[in-house]
Amino acid sequence: MLDKNFNFKDIEEKLYKSWEDSGLFSPAGDGNPYTIMMPPPNVTGILHVGHALNHTLQDILIRYHRMKGRKTLWQPGTDHAGIATQMMVERKLEKDGLPKRKEMGREAFLEHAWQWKEESGGAIVGQLGRLGTTPDWSRERFTMDEGLSKAVLKAFVSLYNDGLIYKDNRLVNWHPGLETAISDLEVEQKEQKGKMWHIRYPIEGETEQFITVATTRPETMLGDTAVAVHPDDARYKDVVGKSVSLPITGRLIPIVADDYSDPEKGSGAVKITPAHDFNDFEVGKRHDLPMINIFTRQAKIIEHEDIPKKYHGLDRFVARKEVLKELEELDLLVEIENIKHAVPYDEKTKTVVIEPFLTEQWFVDTPTLAKPAAQAVRDGRTRFIPQQYENMYFQWVDNQLPWCISRQLWWGHQIPAWYDKDGKVYVAETEEEAQAQAGEGVTLTRDDDVLDTWFSSALWAFSTLGWPDKAPELVQYYPGDTLVTSFDIITFWVSRMMMFSLYFMDDVPFKDVYIHALVRDKNGQKMSKTKGNVMDPLDLIDKYGADALRFTLCALCSQGRDIRLAEDRLEGYRNFVTKLWNASKYAEMNKCNFDPAFNPATAKYVPNQWIIGETFKAAKSFEKSIDEYRFNDAANGLYHFVWGTFCDWYLEFTKASLSSEGEHADEIRKTTAWVLSQTYILLNPVMPFVTEHLYAKRVSDEEALITKEWPVYDVALVKNDSSQQIEWIIKIISEIRSVRADMNVPAGAKIPLLVKDACENSRNAFQNYNEILKRMARLESIDFTDAVPKGALQTVVEPVTLILPIADIIDLDAEKERLKKQLSKLEDDIQKVSQQLENKNFVERAPAEVIAEKEEQRETAKATHAKVSAALEQLEAA
RNA sequence: GGGUGAUUAGCUCAGUUGGUAGAGCAUUUCGUUUACACCGAAAGGGUCGGCAGUUCGAGCCUGUCAUCACCCACCA
Numbered sequence: 003m004l005d006k007n008f009n010f011k012d013i014e015e016k017l018y019k020s021w022e023d024s025g026l027f028s029p030a031g032d033g034n035p036y037t038i039m040m041p042p043p044n045v046t047g048i049l050h051v052g053h054a055l056n057h058t059l060q061d062i063l064i065r066y067h068r069m070k071g072r073k074t075l076w077q078p079g080t081d082h083a084g085i086a087t088q089m090m091v092e093r094k095l096e097k098d099g100l101p102k103r104k105e106m107g108r109e110a111f112l113e114h115a116w117q118w119k120e121e122s123g124g125a126i127v128g129q130l131g132r133l134g135t136t137p138d139w140s141r142e143r144f145t146m147d148e149g150l151s152k153a154v155l156k157a158f159v160s161l162y163n164d165g166l167i168y169k170d171n172r173l174v175n176w177h178p179g180l181e182t183a184i185s186d187l188e189v190e191q192k193e194q195k196g197k198m199w200h201i202r203y204p205i206e207g208e209t210e211q212f213i214t215v216a217t218t219r220p221e222t223m224l225g226d227t228a229v230a231v232h233p234d235d236a237r238y239k240d241v242v243g244k245s246v247s248l249p250i251t252g253r254l255i256p257i258v259a260d261d262y263s264d265p266e267k268g269s270g271a272v273k274i275t276p277a278h279d280f281n282d283f284e285v286g287k288r289h290d291l292p293m294i295n296i297f298t299r300q301a302k303i304i305e306h307e308d309i310p311k312k313y314h315g316l317d318r319f320v321a322r323k324e325v326l327k328e329l330e331e332l333d334l335l336v337e338i339e340n341i342k343h344a345v346p347y348d349e350k351t352k353t354v355v356i357e358p359f360l361t362e363q364w365f366v367d368t369p370t371l372a373k374p375a376a377q378a379v380r381d382g383r384t385r386f387i388p389q390q391y392e393n394m395y396f397q398w399v400d401n402q403l404p405w406c407i408s409r410q411l412w413w414g415h416q417i418p419a420w421y422d423k424d425g426k427v428y429v430a431e432t433e434e435e436a437q438a439q440a441g442e443g444v445t446l447t448r449d450d451d452v453l454d455t456w457f458s459s460a461l462w463a464f465s466t467l468g469w470p471d472k473a474p475e476l477v478q479y480y481p482g483d484t485l486v487t488s489f490d491i492i493t494f495w496v497s498r499m500m501m502f503s504l505y506f507m508d509d510v511p512f513k514d515v516y517i518h519a520l521v522r523d524k525n526g527q528k529m530s531k532t533k534g535n536v537m538d539p540l541d542l543i544d545k546y547g548a549d550a551l552r553f554t555l556c557a558l559c560s561q562g563r564d565i566r567l568a569e570d571r572l573e574g575y576r577n578f579v580t581k582l583w584n585a586s587k588y589a590e591m592n593k594c595n596f597d598p599a600f601n602p603a604t605a606k607y608v609p610n611q612w613i614i615g616e617t618f619k620a621a622k623s624f625e626k627s628i629d630e631y632r633f634n635d636a637a638n639g640l641y642h643f644v645w646g647t648f649c650d651w652y653l654e655f656t657k658a659s660l661s662s663e664g665e666h667a668d669e670i671r672k673t674t675a676w677v678l679s680q681t682y683i684l685l686n687p688v689m690p691f692v693t694e695h696l697y698a699k700r701v702s703d704e705e706a707l708i709t710k711e712w713p714v715y716d717v718a719l720v721k722n723d724s725s726q727q728i729e730w731i732i733k734i735i736s737e738i739r740s741v742r743a744d745m746n747v748p749a750g751a752k753i754p755l756l757v758k759d760a761c762e763n764s765r766n767a768f769q770n771y772n773e774i775l776k777r778m779a780r781l782e783s784i785d786f787t788d789a790v791p792k793g794a795l796q797t798v799v800e801p802v803t804l805i806l807p808i809a810d811i812i813d814l815d816a817e818k819e820r821l822k823k824q825l826s827k828l829e830d831d832i833q834k835v836s837q838q839l840e841n842k843n844f845v846e847r848a849p850a851e852v853i854a855e856k857e858e859q860r861e862t863a864k865a866t867h868a869k870v871s872a873a874l875e876q877l878e879a880a
Numbered sequence: 881g882g883g884u885g886a887u888u889a890g891c892u893c894a895g896u897u898g899g900u901a902g903a904g905c906a907u908u909u910c911g912u913u914u915a916c917a918c919c920g921a922a923a924g925g926g927u928c929g930g931c932a933g934u935u936c937g938a939g940c941c942u943g944u945c946a947u948c949a950c951c952c953a954c955c956a
Contacts, residue, residue, distance in 0.1 A: 007918080191954090198956075216956040268956045281954090343955060393884060397952060489951085524892080526949085557904090558893080562885070564949090566892060570905060577918040588915030634894070638903075653915080736922095743922040749911050777913075834900065843936035852899055852937095859900085 004590055004699060008583045010547035014691050018131060026708045027136040029075045029479075036072035037482040038064060039463050039512070040137055041495070042145065043130075044083035045123035046090050051521040051529065051555075051567060052488065053126070054133060054539040058552045059518055059559065059633060060486045061135040065687035066628050068136075069712040075479050076136065077466050079143035080124050084455040085180060085350060087123070088413040091115045108412050108450075115413050119144075132540060134548045134690045136708065143466045145458040146415065153465035154415045154458050155431040157506065162419075162429045166367040166505075167407075169427065173283045174406050176359030177348050178301035178318075182410035183363050185454060186403060187493055189356050190349040193342060200268070200337035201329055203229060203246040206254055213238070213246055213257065214336060215273040218343055220329070221322040223248065224309050225296040226255055228274040230285055233259035235270050249334050250325065251308050258289045277360040295360050299410075318357070364408040364417060364451070368501065372399040375500035384500065384510045387631050388562040391489055391517045398493045399500075407454045414452030421447050460498035463511030482512040489517050516631050518559060524568035542572060549689035550576035556688050557637035578641055579692050582685070585649050586678060586696050592660050594674035596701045602676055602719055607666040608770075610673040612728040613652040615720040616643065617680050621713060624684055637688055644681055651732060652677070658773045675700070683713055730764075731771050734799050738779040738806070741797050744820060745812045752782040756794070756805035759869075760786050764802050792880040796821075796873035798866045803873070814877065821874040828867040835860045 021027070029035070038060050043053060060076065068074040091114055092103050103111050127142070143150060161167040174183040199220050202212035213229055226248055231238035238257070245254040262285050263272045276286025276293040286293055298304050301318045313321055329335040346356040376399040378384050379392055386392045408417060420428045420436040422444050430436040433446065440446055458465070463482060467475040481503070487496065496515060503511035522528055523535040530536065542551050553575040558565045588594075602614045620643035627636035656670045679701045682693040686707045694707045738755070747753065755775075757768060768775065768784055775781060790796065793809025795817055835856050838844050845853060 007916095200956090218956080264956080270956090272956045341955090390884065394951060397883065401952080493951090520950095526892095560894070563893080564886095568892075568905090571892080573918075574904065577916095580918050581916070584916035584919085586915085591915065630896085632896090638894080642903085649916085650920085654920095657913095657915095739921060740923085743910070746910085749921075750913085780913080831900080838900090838937075841936055845936080847936050848899075855899080 004583070004587045004696075008547070008579055008692050008695070010549065010579075010691060011544070013695050014132070014134065014543075014548055017691055017694055018134060021136065021706065021708060022131075022139065024706065025140070026706060027076070028138045028140060029073045030709070031071065031073050033071040033073045035479050036064075036067040036074045037479040037512075038074075038076045038484050038486065039466065039482050040076060040078045041485075041487050041491070042079045042081040042143075042459065042462065043126045044086055045080045045119055045126075045144070046083050046086045047080075047126045049126055049129035049132075049539050051537050051539055053130065054542075054551060055518060055521055055555045055559065055565070056486060056488065057130055057133055057135045058555045059516070060137075061133070061552075061690075062556060062628070062633065062636075062687045063484060063486070064136055065690065065708065066712070068708065069683070069687070069710055071711065073478075075141075075475075076138055077141055077143070077479075078127070078137035078139060079145070079462075079466060080127065081459055082119075082144065082146040082414065082455060084409060084411055084414040084452065085182075085184075087115065087119070088411050089180075091118050091413070094118060103412070111412055129540060132543050132548060133552065136690075141466070145455070145462075149468070150458060150461070150465050151415060152431075153461050153469055154453065155418050156470040157461055157502065158418055158453070158457075159429055159431050160506070161366065166370060167364060168367070169362060169364055170404075171360065171362045173277070173280055173358045173360055174363050175346065176299075176301075176357045176361070177354060178297075178299065178357055179348075179351075179354040180411070181299045183359070183361060183406050183408060184348065184356070185406050185456075188349050189346045190352060191344040192347050192352065193344050196341055196343050196345070198339040198341045198343075199326065199329075199335060200339065201249070201273075202334050202336050203249060203273075204334075205241060205257075206245040206247050208244075212334075213241065213271050214269040215271050216268040216337075216339075217273060218341070219278075219322070220325050221303075221318055222275045222278045222296065223273060223325065224251060224303070224313065224321075225275045225277050225294040226273045227276055227286065227291040227294055228255050228289060229257045229271055230260040230263040230274050231257060231271045232261065232263045232265045235263075235265045237265075237270060249332055250310060250328055253308055256289075256291075258285075258291075260285050260288065278358050280358055283358075283360075293360055297357065297359065301357050363406050364419075364453075365404040366407050366457075368402040368405045371501040371505055372402040372497070374504045375399050375497060378500060378504060378510050384513060384515060386515045386517060388517065390562060391492065391515070394489065395492055395497060399497050405454075405498075407457050408449075408451040409454055410450070411452050414455065415458060417449040417451050417453060419449040421449070456494055456498055459495055460502040461506070463499050463503050464507050469506070480507060480511075481509050484514045484516055485512040486516045486518065488520060490520070492517070514631075519562075519564045521555075521565045521567050524566050526564070526566055537567060537569075542569075546572045546576040547579060547691070549579050549692050553578065553637055553689055556633045557641065559633040561632065575641075578645065579689065581645055581649060582681065582689075582692060583696070585644070585653065586700055588653065589674050589678055590700065592671070592674075594660075594671040594678075596675040596679050597672050598702075600672040600676055602673070603716060605669060605673055607669050607673075608724045608727055609652065609655045610666070610669055611721045611724040613648065613673060613677055615725055616647050616652075617677050618715045618717070618719045619643075620647075621680070621684055621715060628687075640681070640685055640688070644685075648677060648681070651728075654778055655728075655774050658777050662773075664773075680713060683707060683710060686710070727767060730799075731767060731775070734804070735775060735778045737797055737799050738781070738804060741795060741804075741806070741820075742780070745795060745817060747806075747808065747811060749780070751811070752776075752780050753806055753808050754783045754785070755779070755781045756785055756787040756791075756807060758787055758790065758803040758805060760802050790873070790876055793877065796870075796876075798869045798873075800862055800866060803869050814880075818874065818877055821870055821877070825867065825870055825874065828863050828870065832860060832863045832867065835863070 064074050064076045175189045177184050196218055198216050198218055200214055200216045202214045205211040205213055215229060229246055241257050242259045245256050248255050262281060274282045274285050276283045276291055277295040296304055303313045303316045303321050305314045348354045348356055376396060379395060418429060418431055422440055428436040428439045436446055464480055467473055467479055469476055499511045527535055550572055554572050605611050605614055620639060623639045624636050659666050659670055682697040686693040697707050772784055790805055791807040793814055795806040795808060795812055797804050839856055
């Protein structure tokens with residue numbers, strides 16, 4: 003016996019373990035491979051709703067294709083998350099009262115980091131299992147494991163040898179807190195209030211002549227090496243070539259003419275600090291200006307001979323105040339303007355202001371690599387779903403700047419480059435090879451830096467399959483089929499995987515990129531810890547079950563729109579799980595047991611034929627929806643089939659036959675069990691736990707649904723005559739119910755029904771479904787008639803008129819009103835359609851079937867109108 | 881500044897070649913007919929953001945405006 007409710011808490015864990023122990027998640031069979039590369043969550047990560055959505059969708063695709071006979075590989079793993087992990091380990095050291103990172107040194111720190119990774123890293127992997135997902139955990143990888151590290155070395159060396167990785171001294175985005183370079187993408191501009199200070203610089207050799215510049219970062223003036231004006235700016239024609247005396251430092255710097263300066267902005271003159279501003283850097287290069295770096299790695303003022311001693315060692319923001327104070331004393335600060343402007347912050351903590359900083363770093367020549375990556379999408383070899391995200395992709399890959407890949411961190415892949423004492427670089431996969439390049443006896447020192455985490459992530463699509471070895475998995479599973487991810491990672495990851503995959507594998511990494519929504523809270527706010535609106539998927543699973551969470555996410559996942567997740571949605575879909583459970587319980591109580599010998603094509607009873615046909619339609623529509631990545635349609639279609647069609651209509655239709663053991667009882671039992679068995683299969687990709695459990699209890703426990711074959715139906719299961727018949731009966735029942743409720747007929751009252759104008763078909767239908775109609779419409783009797791008794795309630799369902807002779811219990815005036823309302827609605831309809839049909843243009847240009855349809859509409863409406871007005875007349879005469 | 885998306889019932893959202901607007905939740909009324917009150921039956925509720933255009937016909941196509949969200953770039 004099934005329990006009162008589905009106890010998901012007891013069942014989920016047990017089931018999951020049994021699946022995993024049976025090795026069902028690994029690729030099996032000899033079908034056409036289907037591959038999904040799991041976006042590797044950070045080892046530092048904890049499960050959030052975004053992961054839940056991402057993994058639910060991947061699991062639905064994987065389970066569906068696995069059942070369809072594909073040899074599925076869902077390749078899982080985690081990412082070492084350079085910055086995040088290093089920060090986390092540093093925090094832990096502090097908490098444990100251990101020496102700081104720099105005090106203990108690189109080797110000791112890395113030991114701690116690995117220990118942390120082994121002990122508490124990857125907790126997220128265990129959490130993911132709670133969702134019931136089926137990646138091949140036996141193939142789980144880590145971006146810093148041995149194989150992937152080998153791939154990274156190989157990739158770096160090849161790119162270097164091909165001239166696509168190089169070292170360069172240029173401005174990078176510098177994180178003064180972590181003391182490392184970061185990439186452009188890791189910088190987030192934040193709009194905030196600030197000040198624009200206008201400063202005048204005295205022109206050398208002139209008395210009381212100044213040139214005014216403006217800046218939001220006055221401390222950088224200590225590193226100014228020029229003032230630029232526009233070459234065509236008449237105001238400054240005479241001063242170009244002269245110098246200004248840079249206040250505070252007393253250095254002489256030239257006034258240069260450069261297009262960069264915009265005469266419309268400010269005074270038209272702009273200070274040039276090549277070492278601390280990206281635009282100024284370019285100006286500096288054009289005019290061969292010196293580049294004076296004024297900051298240490300912590301963004302404190304450096305000890306420099308041109309900078310007065312009192313500034314040495316000051317933090318950048320303290321220095322700003324001091325510089326302003328001094329300028330004011332010198333009477334050079336002429337204006338302070340309040341403005342709003344964008345300030346660069348690090349995208350992780352959003353608290354540290356990023357500083358453009360002149361250093362030597364490693365770069366990948368992404369402008370070159372991006373070209374084939376863009377072309378592959380233009381050629382349709384990889385497509386984005388929804389397609390609009392291709393624009394975002396193009397915008398990024400078509401405007402590539404070199405990618406700074408070196409990080410001054412310790413946790414990560416150390417760059418395989420060695421230097422001799424003269425600084426000459428040797429790049430090789432091993433120290434031995436580097437030594438061989440350098441020659442015997444040369445002392446080599448390895449580059450301290452590590453690679454950007456995304457460098458190894460960019461190799462994920464093939465490094466996890468054994469590259470650079472010629473692994474059989476590479477041949478079999480590359481390229482992957484679908485990448486499921488969210489839009490915010492297109493630039494970080496998707497585009498870089500495209501670039502590296504095309505370069506190393508000469509083929510795209512995946513055919514489809516499905517971009518899903520962001521999950522927001524019920525008010526449309528991004529979930530964040532500081533806002534306190536985070537929904538923990540584990541809590542939701544505890545409360546509603548994994549199936550309910552999965553179904554909810556799937557049902558809300560329409561293309562190109564964010565998801566607002568509210569708990570009442572989860573409640574609703576938890577109820578759906580219960581509904582399916584109760585329907586199964588009903589089947590069990592009524593001995594509707596699954597019969598493997600039952601062939602649905604042989605069903606004789608029309609309601610059975612109908613529900614079997616509906617099952618076919620539901621399955622087809624689910625398949626189509628999943629194939630088109632329309633997850634919401636897939637979920638909602640099955641929801642309506644199970645609840646709205648099967649439970650609300652079919653089970654109610656057949657109840658009477660079952661309890662009276664009518665002539666169709668046996669076939670009904672088999673059909674009921676068959677339809678349920680099919681819903682378990684169809685719903686399994688979305689709701690694996692409850693369906694697996696019910697399948698085992700009610701159908702067969704010999705085979706897990708995970709590896710059950712997806713049903714293939716014969717289209718002959720759809721019998722249009724049966725569908726029409728049942729749909730008409732449903733209409734009759736609905737109409738009677740509606741009229742009864744409208745006229746306040748007590749719900750419990752059983753009333754007689756008279757049917758007028760019944761043709762042979764409808765007469766037969768009323769006879770065949772007599773019991774069903776009586777039960778579902780609460781009727782006492784059904785008879786045919788030509789005469790309408792006085793004061794009866796009438797309603798039309800073409801071609802018949804339904805008569806409820808209950809004058810004594812209804813309000814006749816209310817009934818008259820109801821009929822009048824109906825008539826005026828019909829008149830509106832007739833008029834609207836007639837107008838169209840009388841329009842010459844319409845008749846001439848509209849397709850024939852549209853016209854025929856309109857004509858039929860009009861005829862039907864007219865016929866109904868005649869009958870309803872006859873009913874009204876009778877009522878008024880009475 | 882460049883770009884993308886959104887605007888449909890009280891709320892959250894569907895609406896796939898243009899053919900008289902749908903769901904879930906919420907609301908109201910009725911209902912314990914032994915699967916299910918995490919239920920059943922029924923009802924109310926929308927000039928599909930504004931304006932203009934194309935078309936026999938527009939929620940859907942075109943233009944424009946408004947509001948909101950996001951992406952990229954820049955800011956002396």
